[in-house]
Amino acid sequence: MEYLKITGQNKLEGEVTISGAKNSALPIIAATILAKNEINICNMPDVVDINTLLKLIDKLGGTFKKTSDCIKIDTSKLHNTTATYDIVKTMRASILVLGPILARFGHCEVSLPGGCAIGQRPVDLHLKALEAMGAKIEINHGYIKATAPDGLVGTKIVFDKVTVGGTENTVMAAALAKGTTTIINAAKEPEVQQLCEVIRDAGVKIEGIGTSKLIIEGTNRELLEFKDIDVIADRIEAGTYMCAAAITNCKLKINKVIPLHLEAIISKLEEMNFEILQDETSVTIMPTDEIKPVNIVTTEYPGFPTDMQAQFMALATQANGTSTIDERLFENRFMHVSELLRLGADIHLNGNIATINGKASGLNGTDVMATDLRASSALVLCALVAKGETSIHRIYHLDRGYEDLEGKLSKIGASVSRHKE
Numbered sequence: 105m106e107y108l109k110i111t112g113q114n115k116l117e118g119e120v121t122i123s124g125a126k127n128s129a130l131p132i133i134a135a136t137i138l139a140k141n142e143i144n145i146c147n148m149p150d151v152v153d154i155n156t157l158l159k160l161i162d163k164l165g166g167t168f169k170k171t172s173d174c175i176k177i178d179t180s181k182l183h184n185t186t187a188t189y190d191i192v193k194t195m196r197a198s199i200l201v202l203g204p205i206l207a208r209f210g211h212c213e214v215s216l217p218g219g220c221a222i223g224q225r226p227v228d229l230h231l232k233a234l235e236a237m238g239a240k241i242e243i244n245h246g247y248i249k250a251t252a253p254d255g256l257v258g259t260k261i262v263f264d265k266v267t268v269g270g271t272e273n274t275v276m277a278a279a280l281a282k283g284t285t286t287i288i289n290a291a292k293e294p295e296v297q298q299l300c301e302v303i304r305d306a307g308v309k310i311e312g313i314g315t316s317k318l319i320i321e322g323t324n325r326e327l328l329e330f331k332d333i334d335v336i337a338d339r340i341e342a343g344t345y346m347c348a349a350a351i352t353n354c355k356l357k358i359n360k361v362i363p364l365h366l367e368a369i370i371s372k373l374e375e376m377n378f379e380i381l382q383d384e385t386s387v388t389i390m391p392t393d394e395i396k397p398v399n400i401v402t403t404e405y406p407g408f409p410t411d412m413q414a415q416f417m418a419l420a421t422q423a424n425g426t427s428t429i430d431e432r433l434f435e436n437r438f439m440h441v442s443e444l445l446r447l448g449a450d451i452h453l454n455g456n457i458a459t460i461n462g463k464a465s466g467l468n469g470t471d472v473m474a475t476d477l478r479a480s481s482a483l484v485l486c487a488l489v490a491k492g493e494t495s496i497h498r499i500y501h502l503d504r505g506y507e508d509l510e511g512k513l514s515k516i517g518a519s520v521s522r523h524k525e
């Protein structure tokens with residue numbers, strides 16, 4: 105296993121370029137199952153989760169070719185309809201192949217995704233939506249077996265909760281269904297929007313993109329002709345580097361972003377007394393004379409993203425006062441707290457609310473353990489300001505979603521290196 109060694113308290117400066125969004129690239133790769141043509145997808149982030157999903161596409165009988173940050177995927181000869189546990193267990197987003205395989209072939213078997221550090225994460229809403237579209241679903245021996253021999257049929261689906269993956273699976277299934285599917289209480293995340301746009305550009309009529317009501321006219325199992333795709337910028341990677349600048353109180357320009365997608369993050373940084381300069385494709389965060397505390401409630405887009413909660417908790421350890429974070433999406437997304445405490449943070453947990461007393465004492469480097477993707481980035485952020493050296497273990501979590509983290513951080517002045525245990 106590998107670990108990261110970070111020596112804290114370096115000044116950061118310069119510019120960082122943000123990669124394509126993992127959470128947009130994943131559903132887009134799943135959507136290639138709906139295609140009749142080879143699809144060229146660019147601005148692909150080079151992260152482990154993408155390679156995992158590509159491996160699954162390969163196992164299903166599709167092919168892919170990589171050149172720099174583009175990947176050509178051809179699923180025209182896809183024939184295997186079973187997504188096995190060995191791949192699905194490593195990444196929950198593999199569940200995104202369920203809707204498209206079922207819609208295309210009329211049957212599909214997908215291993216139930218395993219438990220995950222941030223919460224239970226059931227897939228009941230995905231299954232309920234597919235059942236409403238006519239699928240028969242059984243769960244046996246840890247596998248979801250879905251059948252719809254005559255194809256899926258469009259209907260009205262009202263989600264009990266806003267679900268990003270559930271909306272994505274349903275949109276992909278609806279694209280090849282017979283008739284109209286209406287999704288009420290759909291997720292509005294930019295990544296859901298991009299998936300809808302990609303499918304719309306492939307000829308499927310979709311109304312309401314970016315709203316909580318999506319209306320999709322299915323093609324009745326006619327495969328789609330996709331255009332070239334450019335994955336949108338990763339708003340969570342961008343937000344993480346904004347927090348890196350903020351926690352070290354340095355000026356940093358973050359390039360190749362979509363500022364509109366960063367509004368909730370920018371607004372919280374402004375509340376913390378940082379000035380953020382923006383142009384069309386970049387944001388620059390300026391140092392401040394006092395980091396103020398903040399109160400955060402995680403919620404669906406356009407609210408404050410749960411995927412930025414851990415990073416803001418790291419930042420709150422440096423604020424002049426007491427901050428609170430109320431995690432509303434996942435019941436177990438505070439795994440980083442115990443590791444932040446090891447670094448010297450003063451954080452108290454009460455159910456889903458964390459209270460962070462900033463500046464109580466400085467942070468001091470030590471050995472810490474990454475528990476999930478964003479928890480890992482919180483540890484990296486704290487390590488950047490901690491006195492001395494921090495070793496972050498189990499960084500395979502980080503590699504799931506951050507492209508070349510050491511390279512990008514080193515380039516702006518951080519002292520970061522990767523080692524083998």
Ligand SMILES: CC(=O)N[C@H]1[C@@H](OP(=O)(O)OP(=O)(O)OC[C@H]2O[C@@H](n3ccc(=O)[nH]c3=O)[C@H](O)[C@@H]2O)O[C@H](CO)[C@@H](O)[C@@H]1O
Pocket residue numbers: 127130196197223224225226227228229230231265266267268269270291295410411433434435
């Ligand atoms: C690959 C990807 O895009 N991952 C993101 C996606 O995850 P993901 O798509 O898994 O998250 P969801 O939006 O589905 O989850 C939201 C909430 O709904 C619950 N739920 C979800 C589905 C279901 O069938 N039943 C159910 O109860 C979940 O447990 C959670 O409490 O959105 C999350 C919320 O913004 C982000 O943190 C993840 O980074």
Ligand SMILES: C=C(OP(=O)(O)O)C(=O)O
Pocket residue numbers: 127196197222411477478505
């Ligand atoms: C939780 C995340 O991803 P996933 O849903 O793939 O676990 C994330 O990107 O922060």
